[in-house]
Amino acid sequence: MAPSHGIIWRRDPGRIFEAYARWAEGRGTAKAVIAYDTMWLSTEKMAHALLDGLAAGGYAARLFKLSVSDHSEIVKEILEAHAVLVGSPTINNGALPVVSSFLDELAGLRPGNKVGLTFGSYGWGGGALKVIEERLKAAKIELAAEPGPTVKWAPTPDDLRHCYDLGLEIAARIRD
Ligand SMILES: Cc1cc2nc3c(=O)[nH]c(=O)nc-3n(C[C@H](O)[C@H](O)[C@H](O)COP(=O)(O)O)c2cc1C
Structure with missing residues (x-):
């Protein structure tokens, strides 16, 4: 182990340099990531509809429910994706805590060259989308619709x- 940095790669270190160069440049592949959470499934239904639209537009999207997923795995997928869609219902005028904390991790990395979208359900005043939009902008992700x-x-x-339809539209936009 290297102090405070983790494991030492003894074989094929070029592979690591290549991955970091790819991530730093924001070079993605034809992938999209949808990260969300939900209390009563409304936001989840929206996530599935977006996924279907992206798939119909030729984008292999991966869906992650944040409360049951490994956040490091999602971040790795985002670094290699063209689009990142983040959804949350409104709770207490904001986003679910698991969504907010995930966005803090993402903002720290500022993955470049990605198109983003926020989505979610609310009951009265709303508020989750504004929180997510601000965090995605802080992560330097360009929003497809606001x-x-x-x-x-x-x-x-x-x-x-x-x-x-928005899923389809985003697929067309990132393909061009
Ligand atoms: C504990 C709790 C707090 C909530 N707080 C708000 C709120 O502050 N503003 C709002 O518009 N809706 C609020 N809602 C309503 C939810 O946003 C609404 O039920 C939404 O449809 C849930 O989406 P979901 O099915 O994806 O969980 C709250 C719901 C719960 C259970």
């Missing part, structure tokens, strides 16, 4: 179609 899709309580079929 505000992102937001629905009151459960999404209707029209709301889900809107999410699907």
